[in-house]
Amino acid sequence: MVEYGAGTGVGLHRVLEPAGVLPQAALRLDTDPRIRPDEVRVRVERLNLDAASYRQLRTAHGGDPGAIRAEVLRIVAERGKMHNPVTGSGGMLVGVVDEAGPDSPLGLKEGDRVATLVSLTLTPLALTDGLARWDGRSEQVPAEGHAILFARSIAAVLPADLPVPLALSVMDVCGAPALTRRVVAARESAPVVAVLGAAGKSGSLSLAAARRAGASRVIGLVPTAEEQERLAASGLADAVVRADARDPVAVAAAIGEPADVTVVCVDVPGCEHGAILATAPGGTVVFFSMATSFSAAALGAEGLAADVTMLIGNGYVPGHAERALELLRSEPAVRALFTARAGADSAQ
Amino acid sequence: MVEYGAGTGVGLHRVLEPAGVLPQAALRLDTDPRIRPDEVRVRVERLNLDAASYRQLRTAHGGDPGAIRAEVLRIVAERGKMHNPVTGSGGMLVGVVDEAGPDSPLGLKEGDRVATLVSLTLTPLALTDGLARWDGRSEQVPAEGHAILFARSIAAVLPADLPVPLALSVMDVCGAPALTRRVVAARESAPVVAVLGAAGKSGSLSLAAARRAGASRVIGLVPTAEEQERLAASGLADAVVRADARDPVAVAAAIGEPADVTVVCVDVPGCEHGAILATAPGGTVVFFSMATSFSAAALGAEGLAADVTMLIGNGYVPGHAERALELLRSEPAVRALFTARAGADSAQ
Numbered sequence: 001m002v003e004y005g006a007g008t009g010v011g012l013h014r015v016l017e018p019a020g021v022l023p024q025a026a027l028r029l030d031t032d033p034r035i036r037p038d039e040v041r042v043r044v045e046r047l048n049l050d051a052a053s054y055r056q057l058r059t060a061h062g063g064d065p066g067a068i069r070a071e072v073l074r075i076v077a078e079r080g081k082m083h084n085p086v087t088g089s090g091g092m093l094v095g096v097v098d099e100a101g102p103d104s105p106l107g108l109k110e111g112d113r114v115a116t117l118v119s120l121t122l123t124p125l126a127l128t129d130g131l132a133r134w135d136g137r138s139e140q141v142p143a144e145g146h147a148i149l150f151a152r153s154i155a156a157v158l159p160a161d162l163p164v165p166l167a168l169s170v171m172d173v174c175g176a177p178a179l180t181r182r183v184v185a186a187r188e189s190a191p192v193v194a195v196l197g198a199a200g201k202s203g204s205l206s207l208a209a210a211r212r213a214g215a216s217r218v219i220g221l222v223p224t225a226e227e228q229e230r231l232a233a234s235g236l237a238d239a240v241v242r243a244d245a246r247d248p249v250a251v252a253a254a255i256g257e258p259a260d261v262t263v264v265c266v267d268v269p270g271c272e273h274g275a276i277l278a279t280a281p282g283g284t285v286v287f288f289s290m291a292t293s294f295s296a297a298a299l300g301a302e303g304l305a306a307d308v309t310m311l312i313g314n315g316y317v318p319g320h321a322e323r324a325l326e327l328l329r330s331e332p333a334v335r336a337l338f339t340a341r342a343g344a345d346s347a348q
Numbered sequence: 349m350v351e352y353g354a355g356t357g358v359g360l361h362r363v364l365e366p367a368g369v370l371p372q373a374a375l376r377l378d379t380d381p382r383i384r385p386d387e388v389r390v391r392v393e394r395l396n397l398d399a400a401s402y403r404q405l406r407t408a409h410g411g412d413p414g415a416i417r418a419e420v421l422r423i424v425a426e427r428g429k430m431h432n433p434v435t436g437s438g439g440m441l442v443g444v445v446d447e448a449g450p451d452s453p454l455g456l457k458e459g460d461r462v463a464t465l466v467s468l469t470l471t472p473l474a475l476t477d478g479l480a481r482w483d484g485r486s487e488q489v490p491a492e493g494h495a496i497l498f499a500r501s502i503a504a505v506l507p508a509d510l511p512v513p514l515a516l517s518v519m520d521v522c523g524a525p526a527l528t529r530r531v532v533a534a535r536e537s538a539p540v541v542a543v544l545g546a547a548g549k550s551g552s553l554s555l556a557a558a559r560r561a562g563a564s565r566v567i568g569l570v571p572t573a574e575e576q577e578r579l580a581a582s583g584l585a586d587a588v589v590r591a592d593a594r595d596p597v598a599v600a601a602a603i604g605e606p607a608d609v610t611v612v613c614v615d616v617p618g619c620e621h622g623a624i625l626a627t628a629p630g631g632t633v634v635f636f637s638m639a640t641s642f643s644a645a646a647l648g649a650e651g652l653a654a655d656v657t658m659l660i661g662n663g664y665v666p667g668h669a670e671r672a673l674e675l676l677r678s679e680p681a682v683r684a685l686f687t688a689r690a691g692a693d694s695a696q
Contacts, residue, residue, distance in 0.1 A: 010625070010652055012597065020597055022621060024651050122651050152653040175650070249360065249368055273370060277358070287642070287660070294635070294642040294660060302523070302663035303372050303470050304358055305500040310660035312635070312642060315650030 009038060009151035014124050016080070023122040023150075029080035031126040031148065037103040038151040042095040042114065044125070047082060047141040048168065050089035054139035057084070065136025072141070076127050083121040090120030091139065092172075093147055094164065105151055115171055116147070117154040117321060124148040156321035167325065169201060169338060174324035176202035176288045177209035178317035180263050183284055184209070190216035191260030194278055196245045196271060198237060199227040202288055203265035204337045207236045208327050210261070221245065221254060223266075230340070234333035248273035264289050272296040273304070281307045288313035357386065357499035362472050364428070371470040371498075377428035379474040379496065385451040386499040390443040390462065392473070395430060395489040396516065398437035402487035405432070413484025420489070424475050431469040438468030439487065440520075441495055442512065453499055463519055464495070465502040465669060472496040504669035515673065517549060517686060522672035524550035524636045525557035526665035528611050531632055532557075538564035539608030542626055544593045544619060546585060547575040550636055551613040552685045555584045556675050558609070569593065569602060571614075578688070582681035596621040612637050620644040621652070629655045636661035 013036070015021060016028040023029055035041050049057075049072075061067035076082050082090050097112040108114060116123060129144035149155055158167055184191055193210040197203045198220025210218050220237035222228050223244055232240045243254035245266040251274030252258070258280035264271055269291045276297070279285050285308055287297065297310050328335050361384070363369060364376040371377055383389050397405075397420075409415035424430050430438050445460040456462060464471060477492035497503055506515055532539055541558040545551045546568025558566050568585035570576050571592055580588045591602035593614040599622030600606070606628035612619055617639045624645070627633050633656055635645065645658050676683050 020595065022596055022651075024648075025621075118651050118653065119647065154650075154653050247368070248370055290643050290646065292642045294640045294645075295638050297642075297660045298638065298663060299467065300372075301660075302502070303370075303466050305466065305502045305664050306662070307664060307666055308662065310662055312645045312649075312658035312660060314654070314656065314658055315646060316653050316655060318655055 011122065011124075011150040014148065014150075023081075023124075024119065027079065029124045031080045031124045031146070033126070033146050035099060035101050035148065037101040038105070040100045040104050040106055040108055040149040040153075040155070041098045042093070042116070042147045042149060043098045044093055044095040044127070044143050044145045044147055046094045047120065047143050048091045048093065049082070049139035049141060050084070050087070050091040050120075051139060053084040053087045053089045053091060056087050060086070068136040069131050069134055073127065073131060076125055081120060081123055081125050088121070090123070092116050092120060092168070093123070093125070094158070094168070095147060098146065103151070104149075106149060106153065106155055108155060108157070113158045114155040115158055115168055116149065117156055117171055117174075123153070154316060159325055162325065162328070166328075166338060170205070170324050170328050171321045173202035173205060174320040175313060175315035175317060176263070176265060177205040177324050177327060178320035179286060179311070179313060180206040180261075181209040181213040181323070182317065183261055183286055183311070184213035184215050187260060190214050192217045192219070192257070193261045193263065194219045194221060194255050194259035195237075195263045195265060196221045196251070196275060197264065197266035197289070198222055198240070199231045199337065200265055201338060201341060203263075204231075204234070204236055204334050205324055205327055206263045206265060208331045208334050210263070211236070212327070215261075219255060219259065221251065230337070234337060236331070236333050245274055246270040248277045251275070252277040259283060261286070264292065267291055269293065270296070273300045276301050276304055276306045276308060279306070279308045284309040284311060286311045286313055359470065359472075359498040362496065362498075371429075371472075372467065375427065377472045379428045379472045379494070381474070381494050383447060383449050383496065385449040386453070388448045388452050388454055388456055388497040388501075388503070389446045390441070390464070390495045390497060390503075391446045392441055392443040392475070392491050392493045392495055394442045395468065395491050396439045396441065397430070397487040397489060398432070398435070398439040398468075399487060401432040401435045401437045401439060404435050408434070416484040417479050417482055421475065421479060424473055429468060429471055429473050436469070438471070440464050440468060440516070441471070441473070442506065442516070443495060446494065451499070452497075454497060454501065454503055456503060456505070461506045462503040463506055463516055464497065465504055465519055465522075471501070502664060507673055510673065510676070514676075514686060518553070518672050518676050519669045521550035521553060522668040523661060523663035523665060524611070524613060525553040525672050525675060526668035527634060527659070527661060528554040528609075529557040529561040529671070530665065531609055531634055531659070532561035532563050535608060538562050540565045540567070540605070541609045541611065542567045542569060542603050542607035543585075543611045543613060544569045544599070544623060545612070545614035545637075546570055546588070547579040547685065548613055549686060549689060551611075552579075552582070552584055552682050553672055553675055554611045554613060556679045556682050558611070559584070560675070563609075567603060567607065569599065578685070582685060584679070584681050593622055594618040596625045599623070600625040607631060609634070612640065615639055617641065618644070621648045624649050624652055624654045624656060627654070627656045632657040632659060634659045634661055
C-alpha cells in the first residue's frame with residue numbers, strides 16, 4: 001500500500017524548491033488544495049506549535065502577540081508549511097478530513113477529526129483567517145485553512161471519549177510505549193525493564209507497556225523524592241529508585257542488578273553512559289530522548305566494553321497512537337499521571 | 349567474569365578527580381603501576397594518536413615538532429592519560445603485556461603484544477622516555493612507559509602473520525562487520541543488505557561479513573565512478589551502485605527495491621534519511637558513522653512513517669577483532685582494498 005523507492009508517497013511532488021529534496025528539507029512546499037489520489041486534505045482547526053519554536057518566536061518579538069502572529073503568517077505564506085527557520089521545528093495540527101483520495105493508505109474518511117503525527121515541518125499548509133482568533137500567548141493556535149497529508153504521513157483519528165488535549169499529549173509520545181512493547185515482547189524470556197525518567201509522559205506509558213508486554217519486573221528511575229513518591233503510589237513499577245540520570249555510577253547503583261532492557265525517557269543530555277552501565281550484557285537500551293548524543297552512546301558502549309544493543313527511538317511504529325490511547329484508558333494510574341502533569345490543559 | 353553495577357571493572361578506583369565519574373570523564377587518572385587483581389599492565393611501545401587530536405596539536409603549535417612533543421608530554425603528565433582537552437579524543441596504543449592480574453577477564457598473558465581497542469581517553473598512561481624517538485611529524489608516536497587495562501577494557505593480541513599497521517587499521521573498524529554479521533544472522537530469512545560507503549574500510553568488511561552471515565544479496569553504494577569500478581572489480585558485492593549518500597531520493601533510486609538491512613559507513617553528516625528511505629518496512633538500519641545525528645535519524649523515520657529498527661553502531665561486540673582479522677585473511681578482495689587505502693603504511 002505504502003510506496004517506497006519511487007518516493008511519491010513521501011510528497012516529493014509537493015516540493016517547490018530546492019528540487020529533489022524531501023519535504024522536510026524543502027524551503028517551500030506546494031499547498032495546492034487539489035489532492036492526488038494518494039493524498040488527504042484536512043480542514044485545519046488548530047495548530048500546536050512545537051514548544052521550542054513558540055519560545056523562540058516569543059523571545060524574538062519581545063512577547064508582542066501581533067508581531068508573533070504576523071511572523072507565523074509570514075513563515076506559512078513563504079514556505080507553504082509552519083517550519084520555524086531558526087529552531088528547525090514545527091509542531092502538529094488538528095483538523096477535519098475534507099477529502100481523502102481513493103488511493104490513500106491512511107484509512108481516513110471525510111469528516112474524521114484527526115491529529116497529524118508527523119511534523120508541521122513537512123506538511124503543506126495554507127492559512128485563510130489571518131490567525132484572527134489566536135491571541136499569540138500560547139503555542140495553541142486556533143486556525144483556519146487546509147493541510148495536505150501524503151501516503152506516508154501519519155494521522156490519528158481523535159477519540160470521542162477523551163479530552164482533546166489529553167489525547168494529543170498521549171499521541172505526542174506514543175512511539176515510546178510502542179517500541180518498548182516490541183522490544184520486551186521480542187525477548188526470549190521475560191526481561192527486567194528499567195525506565196529512566198519513569199514519572200514523565202513517555203516514561204509512565206513505557207512502564208505500563210513493558211509490564212503488559214510481559215516484563216518480569218519493571219523498575220522506574222526518577223530524579224526527585226517527590227516524583228519517587230508519586231510514581232510509587234501509582235503502582236506502575238515494581239520498584240522506584242532515585243538517582244540523577246546523568247551520573248552513570250549513581251544510576252548503576254540505584255538500578256542494582258543490571259536490567260535486560262533499559263528505556264531512556266529523560267530529556268536532558270548526558271544520560272547515555274548511565275543507561276549503558278545499567279544494562280546487562282546482551283541487553284538492549286532504547287533511547288527516546290531527543291537529547292541523546294549518538295557519539296556519546298557509541299563511544300560509551302565501546303569504552304565500557306558493553307555488549308548491548310542500542311536503539312534510536314523511532315517515533316513511528318504502526319498502530320502506536322491507538323495502542324497508547326488504549327493504555328491510557330485501561331491504566332488509571334497512567335491517566336492520573338498525565339492529568340497531574342497537564343494541569344489546567346486537561347480540563348479543556 | 350566481568351563486573352557490572354559495582355563499577356570496579358570500569359576503573360573507578362583509578363579516577364583521582366573529580367570523584368565518582370567514569371575514567372573517560374575524569375580530569376586526572378592514577379597511573380600507579382601496581383595493578384589490582386583484575387587489571388593488566390602493558391609496557392608501551394607506540395601510541396597512535398587520534399587523527400583529529402594530532403591535527404589540532406599540529407595546528408596549535410604551527411607544526412613545530414618540539415612544541416607538539418612537549419604538549420603531549422604535558423597532557424599525559426597532567427592527566428595521567430592522553431586525552432586531548434581540545435578535541436576530547438585520544439587514540440590507541442600498542443605494547444607488550446608486563447603483568448596480568450589473576451582475575452583479569454581479558455585473557456592476556458605476559459609477553460603478549462597487544463593493541464588497546466578502547467580509547468586512550470580512559471587508559472591510565474605514564475611515559476618515561478620524554479618521547480625522544482618521536483619526530484612529532486605524524487600521529488604514530490614511538491613511546492616508552494606503562495599503561496593500565498581494566499577488567500572492562502578491550503585489547504587484542506596482534507597477529508604474527510599480518511603487518512602491524514594493517515592489523516591496526518582492521519581493528520580500528522572491527523565493530524562494523526561484527527554487528528552487521530549479528531544483525532544479518534538474526535533475520536528469519538536471508539536478507540538483502542545494502543552498505544552505504546561500501547568501498548571504505550568498515551564498508552568492505554561489512555559487505556564481506558553480510559555475505560558470509562547469509563545475506564541473499566549484498567549491494568554496495570559508493571559516491572564516485574572510481575570507487576564503483578574498484579568495488580565492482582573486488583567481487584565483494586552482487587551489485588555496486590553510485591549515488592551521493594546525502595541525497596535521500598538518489599540513494600533510494602540507486603538501491604531500487606528497498607533492502608532488509610542497511611549499513612551506514614559513510615563518515616559525512618546527512619546520510620540518515622537516505623538510509624531510512626532505502627530500507628524496507630520491518631528492516632534494520634545500522635548507523636556506524638560517527639557523523640550520524642540522533643535527532644535526524646529519529647525525526648526522519650517518523651517523518652517518513654518508516655517502520656524500521658535503527659541501531660547505534662556499538663564499537664564493541666565480543667570477538668570482533670579476531671573475526672575481522674579472519675575476514676581479512678580469508679577474503680583477498682578485502683585485503684586488497686585495505687592495502688590500496690593504506691598506501692605506504694601497508695609496507696611497514
